[in-house]
Amino acid sequence: MPLTPHLRRLEAEAVFILREAAAEFRRPVMLYSIGKDSSVMLHLALKAFYPAKPPFPLLHVDTTWKFREMITFRDQTAARVEMELIVHTNEDGRKRGVSPFTCSSSAYTQAMKTEALRQALNEGGFDAAFGGARRDEEKSRAKERIFSHRTASHGWDPKTQRPELWRIFNTRLGAGETMRIFPLSNWTETDVWDYIAAENIPVVPLYLAKERPIVRRNGAFIMVDDERFPLAPDEVVESRRVRFRTLGCYPLTGAIESEADTLEAIIAEMRLASTSERQGRLIDFDESASMERKKREGYF
Amino acid sequence: MTAPFIAAAEILSKAQPSRPRPTLRVLTCGSVDDGKSTLVGRLLYERQLIFDDQLAALRSDSLRHGTLGEEIDFALLVDGLEAEREQGITIDVAYRYFSTPARSFILADAPGHEQYTRNMATGASNAELAILLVDARKGLLTQTRRHATIASLLGVRHIVLAVNKMDLVDYDEAVFERIVGEFESVAASLAFRSVEAIPISARHGDNVVADSANMPWRRGPSLLTYLENADVETDGGEAPLRLPVQWVNRRSDAFRGFAGAIASGRLQVGDEIVAAASGRKTTIARIVAMGGDLFSAAAPDSVMVTFADEIDASRGDVLCHPTTRPNVADQFAAHLIWMSDDSLMPGRSYLMKINGRSLAASVTDIKHKLDVDTGAKSAAKTLSLNEIGFCNVATAAPVAFDSYDENRTTGAFILIDRFSNATAAAGIIAFPLRRATNIHLQEQSVSKATRARLKHQTPAVLWFTGLSGAGKSTIANLVESKLVERHAHTLMLDGDNVRHGLNKDLGFTEADRVENIRRVGEVAKLMVDAGLIVLCAFISPFRAERRMVRTLVGEQEFIEIFIDAPLDVCKERDPKGLYRRALAGEIKNFTGVDQPYEAPEFPELKLSSAERSAEAIADQIIAYLEANGTLGV
Numbered sequence: 001m002p003l004t005p006h007l008r009r010l011e012a013e014a015v016f017i018l019r020e021a022a023a024e025f026r027r028p029v030m031l032y033s034i035g036k037d038s039s040v041m042l043h044l045a046l047k048a049f050y051p052a053k054p055p056f057p058l059l060h061v062d063t064t065w066k067f068r069e070m071i072t073f074r075d076q077t078a079a080r081v082e083m084e085l086i087v088h089t090n091e092d093g094r095k096r097g098v099s100p101f102t103c104s105s106s107a108y109t110q111a112m113k114t115e116a117l118r119q120a121l122n123e124g125g126f127d128a129a130f131g132g133a134r135r136d137e138e139k140s141r142a143k144e145r146i147f148s149h150r151t152a153s154h155g156w157d158p159k160t161q162r163p164e165l166w167r168i169f170n171t172r173l174g175a176g177e178t179m180r181i182f183p184l185s186n187w188t189e190t191d192v193w194d195y196i197a198a199e200n201i202p203v204v205p206l207y208l209a210k211e212r213p214i215v216r217r218n219g220a221f222i223m224v225d226d227e228r229f230p231l232a233p234d235e236v237v238e239s240r241r242v243r244f245r246t247l248g249c250y251p252l253t254g255a256i257e258s259e260a261d262t263l264e265a266i267i268a269e270m271r272l273a274s275t276s277e278r279q280g281r282l283i284d285f286d287e288s289a290s291m292e293r294k295k296r297e298g299y300f
Numbered sequence: 301m302t303a304p305f306i307a308a309a310e311i312l313s314k315a316q317p318s319r320p321r322p323t324l325r326v327l328t329c330g331s332v333d334d335g336k337s338t339l340v341g342r343l344l345y346e347r348q349l350i351f352d353d354q355l356a357a358l359r360s361d362s363l364r365h366g367t368l369g370e371e372i373d374f375a376l377l378v379d380g381l382e383a384e385r386e387q388g389i390t391i392d393v394a395y396r397y398f399s400t401p402a403r404s405f406i407l408a409d410a411p412g413h414e415q416y417t418r419n420m421a422t423g424a425s426n427a428e429l430a431i432l433l434v435d436a437r438k439g440l441l442t443q444t445r446r447h448a449t450i451a452s453l454l455g456v457r458h459i460v461l462a463v464n465k466m467d468l469v470d471y472d473e474a475v476f477e478r479i480v481g482e483f484e485s486v487a488a489s490l491a492f493r494s495v496e497a498i499p500i501s502a503r504h505g506d507n508v509v510a511d512s513a514n515m516p517w518r519r520g521p522s523l524l525t526y527l528e529n530a531d532v533e534t535d536g537g538e539a540p541l542r543l544p545v546q547w548v549n550r551r552s553d554a555f556r557g558f559a560g561a562i563a564s565g566r567l568q569v570g571d572e573i574v575a576a577a578s579g580r581k582t583t584i585a586r587i588v589a590m591g592g593d594l595f596s597a598a599a600p601d602s603v604m605v606t607f608a609d610e611i612d613a614s615r616g617d618v619l620c621h622p623t624t625r626p627n628v629a630d631q632f633a634a635h636l637i638w639m640s641d642d643s644l645m646p647g648r649s650y651l652m653k654i655n656g657r658s659l660a661a662s663v664t665d666i667k668h669k670l671d672v673d674t675g676a677k678s679a680a681k682t683l684s685l686n687e688i689g690f691c692n693v694a695t696a697a698p699v700a701f702d703s704y705d706e707n708r709t710t711g712a713f714i715l716i717d718r719f720s721n722a723t724a725a726a727g728i729i730a731f732p733l734r735r736a737t738n739i740h741l742q743e744q745s746v747s748k749a750t751r752a753r754l755k756h757q758t759p760a761v762l763w764f765t766g767l768s769g770a771g772k773s774t775i776a777n778l779v780e781s782k783l784v785e786r787h788a789h790t791l792m793l794d795g796d797n798v799r800h801g802l803n804k805d806l807g808f809t810e811a812d813r814v815e816n817i818r819r820v821g822e823v824a825k826l827m828v829d830a831g832l833i834v835l836c837a838f839i840s841p842f843r844a845e846r847r848m849v850r851t852l853v854g855e856q857e858f859i860e861i862f863i864d865a866p867l868d869v870c871k872e873r874d875p876k877g878l879y880r881r882a883l884a885g886e887i888k889n890f891t892g893v894d895q896p897y898e899a900p901e902f903p904e905l906k907l908s909s910a911e912r913s914a915e916a917i918a919d920q921i922i923a924y925l926e927a928n929g930t931l932g933v
Contacts, residue, residue, distance in 0.1 A: 005322040006404045008601070015602035016561040019547040023615055023656070048559075048602070050590040052551040135395050142394045162723045163418055163639050165425040166712045167561075168653050172721035186406060188397045 007195050014183040015048040016167060017146060018130070021181050022055050024171040025128035029121070032058040032085070034070045035247045036203050037132030040192050041183055043201045046081060057084035059120055059129070063112040064089055065100055065249035067225050073204045088120035100251040101230055118154050121178060128179040136188045146185045152176030190270065197263050207266065209243040209258040220254035323404045324527060327423045327456060330433030331443040335464040339433065339502035340407065343524060344398060346509035393423040402528040417450060417672065417686040418639045421726060424454035425712070428532040431460045436469045436499070440482050442673050449672045452490035453635060453688070453728060455708045458532050459487070459495045462523060467501040471514045489675060491705070498523050540624035541565030541573070542702070542710045544655040545617045549604060557588055557604040558613055563709035567605070568596035575611060576618040576626050576700035583608040616657025618700040618710060626710060629732035630698045635670070636663070636691050638683040640717060640724040645682070645811055647818040649848040650724060652695060654713035660696040660851055661715065667691060682811055692733060696851065704728040718844055751831035755789045758930045759828040761853050762921070764837040765846060765900060766863035767892050768878055769870035771909040772837040775863060778918035780835050786931065791827050793820055795838045808889045814845055821849035828857055833930065841891045843898045861921065862903040865910045867892050
């Protein structure tokens, strides 16, 4: 399927960004988080540097709480694309037993994701890191630069962001400073799925609907992915036909009930979701509105 | 809190047209109360691009905070997305995304209530069309003119003049026509190719998505229909080929691929092409792509090409067809939009990034400053944050470029502050000042090396920097005496002496200090060409200027000598009584008192005059010159 002009332009822009970074930075790395956005970003990198391999390794920050299918997919992918894969875990956090079941989600994220990422960037001596974040994901991202400057302690200061005109990126760094680079800044969720379909990009099967062992907790469908899941006395594991709109650590990722078990069906489901809004069934804080919010919370 | 929206999957709907139009990049601008947020909110609502949860939250927000009673206040939707405002980063551009069956849109939202040229320019730099909002009751405001001027300068060629709040003027055609007439006279001096005026009421939805029954006099599409059909194609495919080389792929000895995004035009296998700066010709052998080679490609594709012959092209070269070449020059005239808190210093060396290339550049002259509110031009010695000036710019080497009017990619550049690494300015090239073909330096039959050989020495600049009273001149004089004893040919340039002659027109402001050093640097360079060892004793407080002279003279021949003495010691010595006067407020801009001294980070020599005698230091310098080969032993 040929790309629409819209996707073609997004692709050309992302390829430009990837090459620009490869040309300007001493030692870039690509944060590979295994999800759909990372899959698209990796595919774009393969295209950007073909017939050479992308001139940087992949980095996965492993919290040890990812879905097992994600880890399998990650290792398959690294082998398929023949790129170096660095897997980093915050060993101190692991030793302290930091887990999403024992810590608040912010403390857990801080230790196993944010701190782990800093460690990995410092250890690897990386001066630039690609990420798959999109501006439409979250409002703080709507104003983030494509080339986003970080201080020597990896901090982001929204007030001193460099103006970013045309496609001329200021890539200069002071001692110890680094750059985060977002080739998918201008993509939307729809663009990502359309591109996956058009380019036939492999994604983790968790995005497709299937009977999975589910516990309902705080209104969200959580998948019991391994034996570490501590069940409360009143909780039952039931089999539900679900899929995931976004992937992360399994105890923190809500599933949605769905029948969509093909790429086409996923895209069609997205279309239906917006159709239902168009019908105007949204007057009050009804079931559908709060459900949408849950999806959204799962999504982020 | 209102959740952010995401684009609906409408692009996939059955109503997809046979040939979808390319993505439209739209800038929304206008004065703060003209209803920009309401318009954006209304567009999204009418197109059902707001999710259930957002709408529910919006309804309750409207009841609580809205100004419209039972009605939904759409401004709250968009403003809700801008929580950053409260956190003080209100001046930034926000990007929003939405799609309809006909087209995808990327909206750059330049906050209207802040009068920041910088951010408006950033938003406009990638926009193809601007929606300029005007309040029907107020008509054109200063802000409206400013935004129209900046949009025009940044190359936005299509404007929608959205005359809003028509409901508040009883949908009166005469009011609309009067505003349109006013705008026509503003637009007359600007470079728009199309201006579409649409009377709307964002609050009630008139002419936003559907035609309005309240304005039967209006013939023409609604705003959304217009945006969906707007043809802004910048003849990208027909324009001359410009392919800036971004990255060279050397997978193996046998393969060399030149990667870049086509800025304009098209190319195909077999095309004869030229690397603009070197003028070397070759032929396109392949257009390499992962799914299989391509035969042709056009803007805005990112491609990788190989050449039939081995020609040397590297990052920053611009590939073109032989008959349609860009300018190649080291001086050009350009509009600069100043973006840094540190004002522009003419003569100071900045880092320019243009077509992927980074090189030293400086502003040699500010022709005028542009008042974006009135269009008036005035003389200026510097540019401050958010000011726009028309300047002459010189680069360290010839570069390939087009005028911005012809090409928004190859006609644009940025200037970067060498020390803070901040983006100091955005540049919009107007025209070349001297073509490189005319500026081959006068080839001289007697060379610098010849002159130096006659004198049995290696020419060099000994640059003494340090606080007033550190002992620079004293030490430099001793060094010169010792050099002359050894039959070396020397020349001394001293701060005080130069200011009595060559630079007597200059004062001590930051700008004048920069110019002072620039001139001294040029003179030193001439003397080095004459084969001399030049001793320069200048406070030269700014790193940027010392770097400029180093670049000018050449790394090999520049020896930076930092005469280091603590400020207290210098104040104590105060040989000319200057510190006393500066501290008394009689002298302004005195280094170490009310102007900073930036100590060298990597001088060739750092010598403390507080601990050793001037004589001992001079000997140390002579020893260094012997060791590095400047003096024959």
